[in-house]
Amino acid sequence: MAIELAETERTRAITAHALYLANLLLLPGLAFVMLWWCRRHWAAAASAALRRHLDQAFGAALWSGALIVLVSLLLVLLGGLQQPATWVLLILYFTVIHAALVLLGAYALSRAMAGLPCRYPLPGLWRQS
Numbered sequence: 001m002a003i004e005l006a007e008t009e010r011t012r013a014i015t016a017h018a019l020y021l022a023n024l025l026l027l028p029g030l031a032f033v034m035l036w037w038c039r040r041h042w043a044a045a046a047s048a049a050l051r052r053h054l055d056q057a058f059g060a061a062l063w064s065g066a067l068i069v070l071v072s073l074l075l076v077l078l079g080g081l082q083q084p085a086t087w088v089l090l091i092l093y094f095t096v097i098h099a100a101l102v103l104l105g106a107y108a109l110s111r112a113m114a115g116l117p118c119r120y121p122l123p124g125l126w127r128q129s
Contacts, residue, residue, distance in 0.1 A: 013053035
């Protein structure tokens, strides 16, 4: 059975996942720095359940940035900016991966709101218990 979060820790878990979504949708970079700050300052006194939420949100933010930026750059470098096929693949890739990452973030946020644990299905994050 999953251990539920206390009310103050639930608020912090919700904040972490909301910042993950803000990093994807509203304030890229600034929300990431805020998420890093929250993780750094809250992790020391956090329970194991809250620490998992903080680690999951921060790890997912790192993976999201890498998936969006690095793969997009790779597509441009391999295809060249002058090729129409590169633009089609780039737009298609960005749209699909961004939507998938936002849906995962919304799912994680709903789990945090319920006080339940959540794991992102990204390498290195799905193994954490």
